[in-house]
Amino acid sequence: MKNTRNTTAKSAILELIKNSEVALSHAEIQKLNQELCDRVTIYRILDRLVTEDVIHKIATPDGTIKYAACHHNHDNHEHTHNHVHFSCEKCHSVTCLDSVEPSYTIPKNYLVKEVNFTLSGLCPDCI
């Protein structure tokens, strides 16, 4: 694995994502981060954090990419991003619903590696 470094910008962005109740987009991080670092650097830091498996990407129903912190299971050293997300159509917040576990039949002839299950509608704050 390639060597990566901890920089102030990287730490700040990771804190933002970790402290956020909802998943954040590049644009939202940029606004929250104003003068800390360049637009391009945010893209590169997000990519690095995804590669390092510290955060994960979520595509909302309208195609916006958002980022959320990963909840690792430290007991058995395995973790999955295959949990359910909720996307609010009013405030556009994206939340990880760790408690909801979908079940489905695996389609024949397909090799399923990842599951992206996003419910949309109104979140508790917008109902």
Added chain:
Amino acid sequence: MKNTRNTTAKSAILELIKNSEVALSHAEIQKLNQELCDRVTIYRILDRLVTEDVIHKIATPDGTIKYAACHHNHDNHEHTHNHVHFSCEKCHSVTCLDSVEPSYTIPKNYLVKEVNFTLSGLCPDCI
């Protein structure tokens, strides 16, 4: 409901989508359509077809928007886009898996209106 008209470009694009095994992106439609109409017109036609409920939007795990024809249930006049999609990480094809029906528990305090369930991995052609 607003009055809409059938034009050659609209019919051609709808045929493309209907005849395609996989969901198509704006860029793919543009390539297949070369000289038929303008880039902007494709955007407007796709919006119209979605509003008319003839096609539906799908966001792939990487945030690309694709379009597929709707399979109406003519018997009871209801239809849903809440079916499973498969996104191939190799050839980037997106397919509707009408036979797979997921089940899940509805999260408390949330109002679920739509379900977006996308499996990803390798499609039969890429295994």
Added chain:
DNA sequence: TTTTTAAATGCAACATCGTTGCGTTTTATT
């Protein structure tokens, strides 16, 4: 601590994607 080297950054430039305004063309109704 100082040196070193490769990762990380800023900046400029660019490509892609999607939208808007407006004058012109086309559909389909009168």
Added chain:
DNA sequence: AATAAAACGCAACGATGTTGCATTTAAAAA
């Protein structure tokens, strides 16, 4: 055939994401 509004092409624009390169900085080595 005349008419009104939908649809179109084109130009321009804004947002989003990428790349190259010179400079800065983190962290390992001396």
